[in-house]
Amino acid sequence: MNAVEFIISGMLAAATPFLLAALGELVVERAGVLNLGVEGLMALGAVLAFIVVYHGGGHLLGFVAAGLGSAVLSLVFAALALGFRANQVATGLAIGILGQGLSALFGKSYESLTVKGLPKLAFPGLSEIPVVGRLFVEDVVVWLSLAVTFAIWAMFAYTRVGLVVRAIGENPKAAHAIGYPVIAIRVAAIAFGGMMAGFAGAYAAAVYTPLWADGMIAGRGWIAIALVVFGTWLAGRIFLGACLFGAVSLMSLAAQATGLDVPSQLLSSLPYLVTIVVLGIISADRRLLRLNGVASLGEPFER
Amino acid sequence: MNISAATFLPALVRREHASLVAAMLAPVAALGIAIFLNVGLYALIGRDPATVLYAMLLEPFLSWTSFAEVLLRAGPLLLIAQGLAIGFRAKVFNIGAEGQFILGAIFASAIPVWFPQVTGQWIWPLMLLLGALGGALWASITAFWRVRFNANEILVSLMLSLVAAQVLNYLLLGPWKDPAGFNFPQSVMFQNDAMVPTLIAGTRVNVSLLIALALSLAAWVFMQRSFMGYKLQVGGLAPRAAGYAGFSEARAIWLSLLIGGFVAGLAGAAEVAGPLGQLQRSISTGYGYAAIIVAYLGGLHPIGIIFSALFMAVLYIGGDDAMVSANLPIAAVRVFQGSLLLAYLVAVAFVRYRIEWRRPHLWSQP
Numbered sequence: 001m002n003a004v005e006f007i008i009s010g011m012l013a014a015a016t017p018f019l020l021a022a023l024g025e026l027v028v029e030r031a032g033v034l035n036l037g038v039e040g041l042m043a044l045g046a047v048l049a050f051i052v053v054y055h056g057g058g059h060l061l062g063f064v065a066a067g068l069g070s071a072v073l074s075l076v077f078a079a080l081a082l083g084f085r086a087n088q089v090a091t092g093l094a095i096g097i098l099g100q101g102l103s104a105l106f107g108k109s110y111e112s113l114t115v116k117g118l119p120k121l122a123f124p125g126l127s128e129i130p131v132v133g134r135l136f137v138e139d140v141v142v143w144l145s146l147a148v149t150f151a152i153w154a155m156f157a158y159t160r161v162g163l164v165v166r167a168i169g170e171n172p173k174a175a176h177a178i179g180y181p182v183i184a185i186r187v188a189a190i191a192f193g194g195m196m197a198g199f200a201g202a203y204a205a206a207v208y209t210p211l212w213a214d215g216m217i218a219g220r221g222w223i224a225i226a227l228v229v230f231g232t233w234l235a236g237r238i239f240l241g242a243c244l245f246g247a248v249s250l251m252s253l254a255a256q257a258t259g260l261d262v263p264s265q266l267l268s269s270l271p272y273l274v275t276i277v278v279l280g281i282i283s284a285d286r287r288l289l290r291l292n293g294v295a296s297l298g299e300p301f302e303r
Numbered sequence: 304m305n306i307s308a309a310t311f312l313p314a315l316v317r318r319e320h321a322s323l324v325a326a327m328l329a330p331v332a333a334l335g336i337a338i339f340l341n342v343g344l345y346a347l348i349g350r351d352p353a354t355v356l357y358a359m360l361l362e363p364f365l366s367w368t369s370f371a372e373v374l375l376r377a378g379p380l381l382l383i384a385q386g387l388a389i390g391f392r393a394k395v396f397n398i399g400a401e402g403q404f405i406l407g408a409i410f411a412s413a414i415p416v417w418f419p420q421v422t423g424q425w426i427w428p429l430m431l432l433l434g435a436l437g438g439a440l441w442a443s444i445t446a447f448w449r450v451r452f453n454a455n456e457i458l459v460s461l462m463l464s465l466v467a468a469q470v471l472n473y474l475l476l477g478p479w480k481d482p483a484g485f486n487f488p489q490s491v492m493f494q495n496d497a498m499v500p501t502l503i504a505g506t507r508v509n510v511s512l513l514i515a516l517a518l519s520l521a522a523w524v525f526m527q528r529s530f531m532g533y534k535l536q537v538g539g540l541a542p543r544a545a546g547y548a549g550f551s552e553a554r555a556i557w558l559s560l561l562i563g564g565f566v567a568g569l570a571g572a573a574e575v576a577g578p579l580g581q582l583q584r585s586i587s588t589g590y591g592y593a594a595i596i597v598a599y600l601g602g603l604h605p606i607g608i609i610f611s612a613l614f615m616a617v618l619y620i621g622g623d624d625a626m627v628s629a630n631l632p633i634a635a636v637r638v639f640q641g642s643l644l645l646a647y648l649v650a651v652a653f654v655r656y657r658i659e660w661r662r663p664h665l666w667s668q669p
Contacts (some may be wrong), residue, residue, distance in 0.1 A: 006464065018315055029492070036457065036467060040641075049339050049581060055490075076645065080645060080648050080649060083315075084315065084648065084649050084652035085652060086648040086651075086652060087648065088648070089396050089457065089496075090595075090599055090644065090648055091645070091648055093595055093644070094400065094596070094641050094644035094645045094648065095641070095645070096641075097592060097596070097637060097641035098637075098638060098645065098646065099641075100637060100641075101634050101636075101637030101638035101639075101640065101641050102634075102635060102638055104632070105348070105632055105634040105635060105637075107636055108632045108634060125306055131602055134377075159545055203518075212632075218465075219462070219465045222458060222461050222462065223462075226455075226458045226462075228457075229455065230337030265469040265470070265472050265476075266469070266473070266474040269465065269466045269469040269470075270471050271357045271464050271621025272462040272463075272465045273462075273466060275458070275462050276448065276462050276463070276466075279448070279452075279455065279458060280448050280451075280452035280454045280459075281452070283452050283453040283454040283455065284452040284453055284454075289453070295433070299621065302317075
């Protein structure tokens with residue numbers, strides 16, 4: 001298998017942790033809330049799923065535990081940011097630190113252990129295509145993530161729920177005035193974001209690289225937050241961005257494997273450097289951000 | 304008015320004036336809440352809460368040697384947090400102090416690594432200066448990206464921290480590895496003149512603690528007494544008003560990040576030129592992240608931060624003690640730090656708000 005085939009066959013799986021976490025954060029930000037705790041939420045989900053799978057609970061139960069655990073932690077964020085109107089930046093950072101601490105605490109006796117991942121399912125017909133066909137041999141979580149991407153896109157584009165969430169993010173006072181429960185919907189969005197971050201962590205630790213190591217999320221939660229900006233708050237573009245990061249993280253692996261004469265540390269920093277560069281390119285277009293951005297992002301709502 | 308569950312919950316009502324009493328009590332209340340929650344956690348994972356609390360919060364004070372270690376740890380936290388707080392008050396969220404700290408350590412190490420033979424008492428001050436410049440340089444990338452490209456400084460500064468850790472790895476595994484170091488990822492040991500002089504004989508506390516205290520005083524003068532500090536605070540509290548008054552947002556961003564990077568770099572330099580005496584992988588033990596908590600816990604006020612830095616240092620040393628005496632995983636310190644900041648954010652809500660129990664309006668309204 002050459003490098004191109006390697007990247008094509010692994011890209012979607014590598015993209016999935018980014019994608020799931022970023023889609024969750026997309027819904028949270030669309031409702032007008034900035035949750036910077038994604039890294040910690042992912043770490044907690046990762047360790048919970050790993051522990052369940054390691055003890056033979058199976059992947060389904062592992063994902064449920066991860067989704068529930070991270071959703072509960074994100075509800076702590078909701079209680080502070082919405083209930084006590086605490087600074088959302090500081091609250092998100094605190095949740096991130098707490099989540100990473102809890103994951104290290106729970107995962108202490110599982111350090112460097114491994115579990116079995118999930119089998120790959122081939123999409124009949126499409127997987128027969130030479131080279132590109134490798135894209136269509138993925139595990140069930142990847143297939144589901146694609147479905148969720150589509151569902152979230154359709155929700156914001158066509159459904160009433162999507163419009164209400166967007167209205168609350170754009171102008172919570174007006175949404176409240178016409179009778180929508182701003183706080184309740186924001187809490188629901190935050191819990192959904194937490195659950196998705198939990199799934200993202202679960203995929204990272206129990207399927208993608210099925211092992212537990214402290215700090216294994218390695219900035220992927222932060223990149224997911226950046227992805228929401230890259231995708232200018234649109235599900236389709238977030239998916240493309242996630243694929244880009246999936247490919248970049250594989251590129252560094254492929255380059256190391258082929259013995260390219262580049263320091264491995266440079267390759268490891270590649271995703272972070274790409275984030276910085278792309279963030280600069282997208283953010284420089286202030287019109288684009290104003291057009292697609294969320295007007296009340298990060299501001300507390302007071303009646 | 305619609306009747307919902309929220310009607311029966313107590314409501315936060317904005318106070319006429321910020322409550323000074325609540326502001327003073329908030330850190331203490333936060334500490335109480337955090338202790339309460341974490342004791343529950345210790346019991347849950349089967350550790351004796353009394354033993355843990357004794358080791359964590361009291362033992363650091365019980366001997367002069369362990370208290371000296373507290374002072375040693377408080378130095379970098381104090382330095383970094385003072386710089387971060389200035390930015391946070393201007394609503395410039397530099398959370399990449401960890402990377403600026405690492406770059407400071409690297410820049411400072413350049414002298415002893417490249418010139419291991421030179422002597423002279425000028426070396427360590429020059430190293431501290433170089434380190435501070437290195438931190439400021441690393442932070443200036445974030446400032447440039449924010450001012451020139453409008454990129455979010457939280458994400459850029461954090462990504463740069465992750466890159467900085469890789470730069471450190473590269474140097475220690477490659478060009479700066481000690482050839483006589485049995486392949487360990489560390490630099491040569493620094494010569495004596497590359498070490499910050501000890502402040503208290505018999506301990507590892509060095510002159511950098513005095514620098515941290517002096518800079519705390521400078522931060523107080525800057526924020527409370529200078530026009531520039533006033534401009535920064537207005538920019539944070541009322542960005543529009545600051546704009547109308549002609550206070551430049553770009554200048555506030557540059558200043559906040561450069562100050563933050565400068566002191567974080569200084570802290571990194573003092574770490575390699577102080578307790579470590581060489582560049583190692585373990586220089587970054589999360590001081591840059593812990594300092595964010597220190598800054599908030601100190602109310603973003605230079606005097607408050609002195610106390611919160613001291614407390615956070617106690618937590619580090621106490622965590623080590625509890626690891627030994629109660630077999631507490633060291634991750635418990637991070638859990639405590641996170642929950643402490645969360646508890647503080649709850650407590651500090653009562654500075655601006657008071658709680659009002661609403662009576663259901665079913666019978667009070669016509």
